[in-house]
Amino acid sequence: MRNLTLAAFAALSLITLGCERKTPAVDPKPPEAKPVDAGVAAAPKQDDVILLGEVGSLTGPEAAFGISTKQGIELALAEANAAGGVKGKKLEVRVYDDQSKPEEAASAAARLITQDHIALLLGEVASSNSLAMAPKAQEAKVPMISPSSTNPAVTEVGDYIFRVCFIDPFQGYVMAKYARQDLKMSKAAILKDVKSAYSMGLADVFEKKFSELGGKVAGIESYSKGETDFRAQLTALKKLKVEGLYVPGYYNDVGLVARQAKELGLKVTMMGGDGWDSEKLFELGGAALDGSVVSNHYSAEDPSPQVQNFITKYKEKYGAVPDSLAALGYDAAMVGIEAMKRSTDLTGPSIRDALAQIRDFPGVAGTISINEKRDAVKPAVVLQIKNNKFNYVATVKP
Numbered sequence: 001m002r003n004l005t006l007a008a009f010a011a012l013s014l015i016t017l018g019c020e021r022k023t024p025a026v027d028p029k030p031p032e033a034k035p036v037d038a039g040v041a042a043a044p045k046q047d048d049v050i051l052l053g054e055v056g057s058l059t060g061p062e063a064a065f066g067i068s069t070k071q072g073i074e075l076a077l078a079e080a081n082a083a084g085g086v087k088g089k090k091l092e093v094r095v096y097d098d099q100s101k102p103e104e105a106a107s108a109a110a111r112l113i114t115q116d117h118i119a120l121l122l123g124e125v126a127s128s129n130s131l132a133m134a135p136k137a138q139e140a141k142v143p144m145i146s147p148s149s150t151n152p153a154v155t156e157v158g159d160y161i162f163r164v165c166f167i168d169p170f171q172g173y174v175m176a177k178y179a180r181q182d183l184k185m186s187k188a189a190i191l192k193d194v195k196s197a198y199s200m201g202l203a204d205v206f207e208k209k210f211s212e213l214g215g216k217v218a219g220i221e222s223y224s225k226g227e228t229d230f231r232a233q234l235t236a237l238k239k240l241k242v243e244g245l246y247v248p249g250y251y252n253d254v255g256l257v258a259r260q261a262k263e264l265g266l267k268v269t270m271m272g273g274d275g276w277d278s279e280k281l282f283e284l285g286g287a288a289l290d291g292s293v294v295s296n297h298y299s300a301e302d303p304s305p306q307v308q309n310f311i312t313k314y315k316e317k318y319g320a321v322p323d324s325l326a327a328l329g330y331d332a333a334m335v336g337i338e339a340m341k342r343s344t345d346l347t348g349p350s351i352r353d354a355l356a357q358i359r360d361f362p363g364v365a366g367t368i369s370i371n372e373k374r375d376a377v378k379p380a381v382v383l384q385i386k387n388n389k390f391n392y393v394a395t396v397k398p
Helices: 063-082 102-114 127-140 168-182 197-212 231-238 251-263 279-289 305-318 324-342 348-356
Strands: 049-056 090-097 120-122 144-146 161-163 187-193 216-223 244-246 269-272 293-296 361-363 366-370 380-385 390-396
Touching: 049 063, 049 102, 049 324, 063 090, 063 305, 063 324, 090 102, 102 120, 102 127, 120 324, 127 144, 127 161, 127 197, 144 324, 168 197, 168 244, 168 269, 168 293, 168 380, 168 390, 187 197, 187 231, 197 216, 197 244, 216 231, 231 251, 251 269, 251 279, 293 390, 305 324, 324 348, 324 361
Parallel strands: 049 090, 049 120, 120 144, 144 161, 187 216, 187 244, 244 269, 269 293
Antiparallel strands: 293 380, 361 366, 380 390
């Protein structure tokens, strides 16, 4: 996801719990992917259309992320079109599935840019995939907005690459601070995915910040994406008698880790980041996740009218409560739309310049200000899992 880093409510990936998602049919290979209706009843003439591109994991191990993000983007475009579009033109989005693979993400981004001639590129969630896409956008001077890739390296690719989420140094600090100051932990361990830029980045930040705050990281174990048996690593960590286990991975791994830790009698507070945010997490981990805490982008418990209106509209359209990935997809599209409205024309350089000037934009997942590194400056929330639900605990500001 984004790579992925606490006092108000910001509602996001925690709330997809009991509702069934409507998963649109998507062609699995980018070369055959089809355009997606952005909410326009009848497709207007091409001269009257602004075409956006989206690359997402609609199949593969991170499919839940991609589907939520796609639906958030669709909702944003439908709203914008209902309000008259941008500069007298309607918005459409062409979506390609990268199958949760960086090489497919790069291929899809290249096709959207060179063949489909998009004005703006949206995606990806996983930082490894965004890092594969970003050079294509930078070289072609096509602005790219990642909804939820939190690894700092993503926007470092170049001045055409932006994001609407906080970054890992902040997210890792949030959880390290909460573990030391609120949970009073003195000894923790880390289990990280060595094939994930997101997981590796968060693990490094948590280790550094937890140590700076007076804690001790007693052990670090690793695994590779695709593994399903974590018992050897968990057995090694059990011997260390730690109080907490930081697992900065994605939901499909974390659920299994939690269940196997419980089976082994490893009694620790598990901690993580926004990569945990999926209803699938609870299907895999169940009661073994109770008591775990995560950093995230928003909370569906936020009573603000903006958040609750978004949740209502999303539920009406998709029959589910939106998670943080849906909220960030919506925010990414809305920030892109705002930039196109402000830009002098619809060329890449003009849209890029407008994006760089976004300040105090009222996003669903927090107020967004783009800084000089093209990262979003915004708060994070801490959520605790209980009875298969993410519950708001605290907000931490930058």
